[in-house]
Amino acid sequence: MAGNSKRRGATRNAGSKKGATVGTGGHGRKALEGKGPTPRAEDRPNHKAYKAKKKAEAEAAKRPQGKGRVTPRDRTSSSNELAIGRNSVLEALRMGVPATTLLVFNRIDADDRVTEIVSLAVENSVPVREVTKATLDGLAGGSPHQGVALEVPPYEYADPEDFVDADGPIAVLDGIQDPRNLGAIMRSAAAFGAAGIVIPERRAAGVTVAAWKVSAGAAARLRVARATNITRTLEAYKKAGRFVIGLDAGGEVDLHESQLLDGPLVIVVGSEGDGISRLVRETCDQIVSIPIGEVESLNASVAASIALYEAGRRLG
Template identity: 40%
Template sequence: MKAPLDFDDVIYGIHAVEEALGAGEQILALHVASDRARDPALRALLAAAEERGLRARFEGRDFFARLPYKAHQGVIARSAPFPYADLDEVLAPREGAPLLVVLLDHLTDPHNVGAIVRTAACIGANGIVLPDRRSAGVNATVRKAAAGATAHIPIAQVTNIAQTITAFKKRGLWIAGADAGEGAQPMYDVDLNRDLALVIGAEGAGLAPLVARNCDFLVKIPMLAGVASLNASVAAGVLLYEALRQRREG
């Protein structure tokens, strides 16, 4: 039996690969299931690949059976390493809108990271910052969960989240930490319509104590009795859309 294929930098799924092609990411190889060669759902993807001079390699079931990714939809792209942004790109101002950056404090579930990236891109956030250790980086699962959004928002890696918070404060950003504790203010009672970095804590553990202390304020989502907290990506989505609401209403 052949060993499973294990590519370091992979994008899988129709939409994620389409978005990567459209954003100009460097695709080294494109593998498509041979039984989907004439599938209308792949017409746009294959056309985009041909425009870039990339010929799809049509593979049999054995090829895809050896992959560790199950929700591939018969489409796998091998790419160059993910192009992380620097902090200047993340903090690049946009005319007429205050900054909104999301800091992820050691989230390890790539599905959560991908979902947060997707939501942040949808609401027009300036960028995402995540640690380079003890955290999910932008891997194949993150790209799939983000449904291609990793190609549309700057994502930076840093060595230390607490130090990054200090640097952001010097650049004039307010730091809001998502927290379900009694010391946090309800999201409707805080001003999110300003240059802001929203910090999302790790699954289960929440914000690290040093990170929480360095926040300018803690913000929580009002919860009905009997429900302790929300999943990290759901909480991030609720808070990001509250920030968007406040910004639209002025």
């Protein structure tokens, strides 16, 4: 109103911190601008969802890193293993292998093997759990499980000395990396009367679920030992009176011509890519080869099977 502009408080001083503002609309817009969208609960440090997320991230960082999730093939003997497939599970139960849980697909088409599997589990007080196919698929990591899986304790390795006086040849695997090859060799070794198998303690495939599967249950009746030093183990076998032959495509003599197969024997099989290592090769009494046609080489498990068969045949 005219004449009242000098009234105390009618206008703000030019030096006021907020400055002169006409009306209240400006105040309203500033109030509505806010501080951006409300953070999700898991992004707020004081919220329990945030703490749960951080805990999950920490646990994930401790797990093995890879392209996908952890599968049974990533398991080692430091944790429980799974025998999968009807033959493997049935053989393990028949052999009385300690088991913690039997997992069965809840809509399985039961045959004679499934019936015996469940019966043996019940007789041996092994808990039986019905699970979905998705659960078994996840545990098997893509391998065919045929609707059953048996959780077994960590594999108990033997000592290489346990085989010294045993009947049959000893198979020593010098750095086999593929557990499926190990499983195949275990199967052949059990079939042809081997005393046992020796593998390195480090940098080699161990008796995991993949080996269990391929062995078709042989893992339940054939012992596998771990050696800290393969060369020293071979030397100990030689001192005990066993001959040591190594399998190599460029051998000194063909397998069927070797005279060493007629006595106590150790058969050394090299790794899939590099074959027998230098020190192990030098420790062998003889390097033998398996005559083949135009095929460049044999798979390590196939070569081992042929040598084990020939040795078993010689010993009668």
